[in-house]
Amino acid sequence: MAVKIRLQRHGKKNFAFFHIVVADSRAPRDGRYIEQIGSYNPNTNPATIIVNQERALSWLNVGAQPTLTARRILSYEGVLLRKHLQGGVEKGALTQEQADAKWNAWKEQKEGKVAAKVEGLKKDSAKKVSEALAAEAKVNAARAEALAKAKAEALAAETAAAEAPAEEAPEAAPEA
Numbered sequence: 001m002a003v004k005i006r007l008q009r010h011g012k013k014n015f016a017f018f019h020i021v022v023a024d025s026r027a028p029r030d031g032r033y034i035e036q037i038g039s040y041n042p043n044t045n046p047a048t049i050i051v052n053q054e055r056a057l058s059w060l061n062v063g064a065q066p067t068l069t070a071r072r073i074l075s076y077e078g079v080l081l082r083k084h085l086q087g088g089v090e091k092g093a094l095t096q097e098q099a100d101a102k103w104n105a106w107k108e109q110k111e112g113k114v115a116a117k118v119e120g121l122k123k124d125s126a127k128k129v130s131e132a133l134a135a136e137a138k139v140n141a142a143r144a145e146a147l148a149k150a151k152a153e154a155l156a157a158e159t160a161a162a163e164a165p166a167e168e169a170p171e172a173a174p175e176a
Contacts, residue, residue: 002026005059005066005074007040008033017041020051020070022059035059040073046117051077057086081106 002025007018009030020038027033037059038051056079060066066074074080085099094102 003034003059003062003064005037005056005064005070007067007069008036015043017043020056020073022064038073045121046114049073049077051079053077053079053082057082061086078103078106078110 003022004025005020005022006029008021008023009016009018011017018040019036020040021033022035022037023031023033035055037055038049040050041048051074056074060074060079060083071080082103085094085103088094089096089099
């Protein structure tokens with residue numbers, strides 16, 4: 001029985017999210033699975049990934065093969081790095097303390113990158129909002145100026161019309 005770590009699609013059309021499952025390779029994509037070890041939501045920015053790292057690592061150690069996408073997700077979360085470091089400890093190339101130090105350094109770097117991306121996204125959205133408000137203020141000012149100009153023209157036309165009948169009235173009298 002070949003065991004795979006793969007994604008199981010859920011959600012609706014154009015708004016999918018995925019469960020990360022361990023399943024028999026012969027089972028249908030959304031069918032029976034052995035264990036659910038996490039979830040992946042690509043609809044958020046950055047994508048939301050929740051993985052039970054201990055269970056994923058134990059399945060990898062007993063021979064489960066991740067699919068390409070599942071491998072990328074596990075690599076992103078550091079499960080494959082941890083497996084690699086654990087192999088080095090078993091061979092005697094590293095001590096457990098060195099492996100833990102490398103793992104913690106990688107995790108801190110990864111968290112820093114994610115935090116920087118989230119902060120950059122917040123700054124970009126704030127910048128877009130301020131630019132939109134500035135553009136709206138500019139349009140509103142142009143509209144107010146056009147309304148003031150139209151009012152001034154209407155007032156001028158009204159005063160001209162009020163003065164014109166007064167001048168035309170004496171001229172009309174001699175004709176009658």
